[in-house]
Amino acid sequence: MSTEGLSHHISSRYNADLERLRSSVLEMGGLVERQLTQAIGGITEPDARVMVRVAQEELRVNQLERSIDEDCSRILATRGPTASDLRLIITILKTITDLERIGDEGEKVAAIAARLALRERPHNRYRELRNLGELVTGMVHDTLDAFARFDTKLALEVLRRDRTVDEEYESIHRQNITFMMEDPRSIRRALDVMWVVRSLERIGDHAKNICEYLIYLVLGKDVRHTKIDEIEKELLAPRG
Amino acid sequence: MEQLVRNKPPESDPAGFMPVSDIDTGVIPIRTSGRGMLQVAVDETRRTAALKAPVKARAEALDFFYGDLKALKNLNMDIREKQVTALIGPSGCGKTTFLRCFNRMHDLTPGTRYEGRIMLLPEEINLVARNIDPIEVRMRIGMVFQKPNPFPKSIFENVAYGLRIRGVRSQIRIQEEVEKALRGAALWDEVKDRLPNSALSLSGGQQQRLCIARALATSPEMLLFDEPTSALDPIATARIEELIAALREQVTVLIVTHNMQQAARVSDYTAFMYLGELIEFDETSRIFTNPGQKATEDYITGRYG
Numbered sequence: 001m002s003t004e005g006l007s008h009h010i011s012s013r014y015n016a017d018l019e020r021l022r023s024s025v026l027e028m029g030g031l032v033e034r035q036l037t038q039a040i041g042g043i044t045e046p047d048a049r050v051m052v053r054v055a056q057e058e059l060r061v062n063q064l065e066r067s068i069d070e071d072c073s074r075i076l077a078t079r080g081p082t083a084s085d086l087r088l089i090i091t092i093l094k095t096i097t098d099l100e101r102i103g104d105e106g107e108k109v110a111a112i113a114a115r116l117a118l119r120e121r122p123h124n125r126y127r128e129l130r131n132l133g134e135l136v137t138g139m140v141h142d143t144l145d146a147f148a149r150f151d152t153k154l155a156l157e158v159l160r161r162d163r164t165v166d167e168e169y170e171s172i173h174r175q176n177i178t179f180m181m182e183d184p185r186s187i188r189r190a191l192d193v194m195w196v197v198r199s200l201e202r203i204g205d206h207a208k209n210i211c212e213y214l215i216y217l218v219l220g221k222d223v224r225h226t227k228i229d230e231i232e233k234e235l236l237a238p239r240g
Numbered sequence: 241m242e243q244l245v246r247n248k249p250p251e252s253d254p255a256g257f258m259p260v261s262d263i264d265t266g267v268i269p270i271r272t273s274g275r276g277m278l279q280v281a282v283d284e285t286r287r288t289a290a291l292k293a294p295v296k297a298r299a300e301a302l303d304f305f306y307g308d309l310k311a312l313k314n315l316n317m318d319i320r321e322k323q324v325t326a327l328i329g330p331s332g333c334g335k336t337t338f339l340r341c342f343n344r345m346h347d348l349t350p351g352t353r354y355e356g357r358i359m360l361l362p363e364e365i366n367l368v369a370r371n372i373d374p375i376e377v378r379m380r381i382g383m384v385f386q387k388p389n390p391f392p393k394s395i396f397e398n399v400a401y402g403l404r405i406r407g408v409r410s411q412i413r414i415q416e417e418v419e420k421a422l423r424g425a426a427l428w429d430e431v432k433d434r435l436p437n438s439a440l441s442l443s444g445g446q447q448q449r450l451c452i453a454r455a456l457a458t459s460p461e462m463l464l465f466d467e468p469t470s471a472l473d474p475i476a477t478a479r480i481e482e483l484i485a486a487l488r489e490q491v492t493v494l495i496v497t498h499n500m501q502q503a504a505r506v507s508d509y510t511a512f513m514y515l516g517e518l519i520e521f522d523e524t525s526r527i528f529t530n531p532g533q534k535a536t537e538d539y540i541t542g543r544y545g
Contacts, residue, residue: 220530
């Protein structure tokens with residue numbers, strides 16, 4: 001299925017409903033992405049106000065989540081969507097939960113960023129966090145792109161990146177254990193760093209979930225809890 | 241090629257067929273259409289039974305003509321025993337024409353002609369063959385129409401009618417069978433005290449259930465429903481749908497409906513027809529969440545192709 005298929009219903013109000021729903025999800029995604037960028041920016045460039053700004057976006061994100069939820073219930077009740085329309089509604093209902101959680105994790109990162117800003121910074125200025133942050137933000141960005149275009153290839157590519165996130169997570173984890181053993185005074189900071197890394201890793205997982213929903217939406221195949229190679233095979237295989 | 245494969249339901253395995261005895265427990269299994277993410281609530285026992293059900297009737301290269309108009313084009317389709325198969329498609333696609341072939345309703349329309357076969361299994365009787373008596377076919381395959389059409393007789397006589405035609409003489413036997421059929425149609429409790437009253441005194445939903453009881457009285461193997469709820473309110477509709485779910489413990493059901501949600505709710509298999517052809521035939525859960533053909537998708541989601 002493709003995005004243009006949304007607008008081919010006999011009922012023009014149905015078309016409008018689905019189209020509005022889709023753009024609301026993209027708007028919500030855009031806000032969450034901005035929250036995330038700001039939060040990570042707050043770590044590399046110390047900024048005590050980052051928390052306030054991220055929290056402001058949060059209000060709008062929550063509002064959108066509620067209204068999208070409501071629209072989905074209304075469409076389910078009044079239209080009895082089937083096939084790709086049904087998959088779209090289900091996908092959206094699940095996607096906004098993951099988006100909202102990405103926003104929550106972003107807020108946690110921002111809160112720690114504000115705390116770290118008040119403290120002495122390490123020589124590398126949290127380069128490892130910036131790298132991981134960029135990787136994860138890229139995943140969220142591309143996930144939203146894939147969603148906007150119903151692009152399963154891009155979704156698969158995002159799924160692949162999750163492994164790199166896990167590797168980065170591992171390596172930062174080890175590095176911080178070393179810091180803590182060398183100098184117990186760094187424990188506090190190292191723990192904060194670990195919280196951030198943990199949040200970023202979770203965000204990657206949420207992006208991954210959305211990509212899996214998207215594959216279900218477009219191809220009708222459930223690829224959750226499936227190894228990446230098998231997903232690729234599924235994507236290439238004719239529908240079965 | 242792929243379409244050919246998909247049009248064919250999984251092979252039957254008569255030896256391994258295990259009827260699900262929901263009727264014993266009196267519990268109608270929860271059925272929701274779905275696969276993939278929706279699969280959670282599918283009753284797996286029911287599903288397995290559906291896959292293993294033997295074929296009850298099989299359309300083979302069936303063509304049907306109204307004069308020069310070819311209304312059905314080379315239909316090939318298996319109807320599974322004690323399963324509900326829904327026929328959907330836009331008006332004029334031939335679904336009702338196809339349904340009516342099963343009990344020879346076209347015989348009285350001049351200029352109509354069948355080609356190909358509809359085999360009733362296991363005896364391998366060709367339902368549309370000239371040498372097969374339509375009355376005999378209708379005893380084995382009952383039909384319920386869009387509008388309830390009880391005879392202008394008493395409630396009792398409506399149900400007893402088929403038995404009398406069949407030559408049943410014993411009053412006791414007729415009384416037993418009428419009660420059984422009315423119970424089977426979930427109508428007994430509502431009419432048991434007014435059996436001699438006119439059938440026309442019943443409400444629309446009750447009349448429709450009376451027609452189902454009338455069809456059940458001759459112990460048919462198959463029941464055909466032609467949009468059975470299109471003239472009924474939502475409550476009467478829900479009753480008929482419940483009834484169809486219960487009926488498939490005893491009979492094979494073939495139903496034509498314009499209500500997509502109804503097809504999704506009541507049937508195990510769904511066939512989508514368009515311009516006299518069978519476009520797609522598959523498990524209902526599949527048709528309504530992830531159909532294989534674009535034409536099917538466009539139709540069930542309310543798109544123009």
